[in-house]
Amino acid sequence: MGITDFISAAWDTFSTPSPDAEEPAQANKEEESSDEKEESSDDAEEEEEEEEEEETVDPKETLEEECRNSKECHPAKHHYDACVERVTSQIDNDGKASEDCVEEFFHLAHCATACAAPKLFSQLK
Template identity: 65%
Template structure:
């Protein structure tokens, strides 16, 4: 067995199966026709469905209780990004965004990105918000 045979076997083992699917198995009953009992039940259901009470309709109380909650972490981090503590990082990030935006407008592409500045700002905001967040959760 050569190296090519080994690589071929490995490729065959981990390759994806072909997109051709097998036919789904047929139902166990062997017939798609409804029996007499099923037909009677279906007719009775059709008559009763005229009442308009099909399915579950939630009450007004349930709708009022489902208010969307706001994550306090996001709120605290937004406040911290604007705080005096994170002002230097925000300043560097804003300058970078202006540089990159100018490069894109002039050249159609940018020679840099602001990922590093963004992460510094995000780290500062997280460090600032953490004590406030845990104080709220206690």
């Protein structure tokens, strides 16, 4: 696959409207009768309720958040928070930062993932 194929595929992906996109409003469109409006609003409310019911919370995210704030990951979180403070003060004082907190972030993310994994798999079984 060449670069032109890649760009073409990316263009097709982002330029094609999604099948669930709403129909654009037309100024010349005849107004619906009051009965049709009520029926369509009732249908829309039912669809919204169904969508809300289908949406579930990912337990991995909640477990990782708990682990980030736990005693087990406190050293990694402390280093990350200190780095964020340093970088923020450098930006405030100099307008730019001489470092970033990517390494500290990955240490914190690794700690949270390692802490949450056993809890997550015990919930899934």
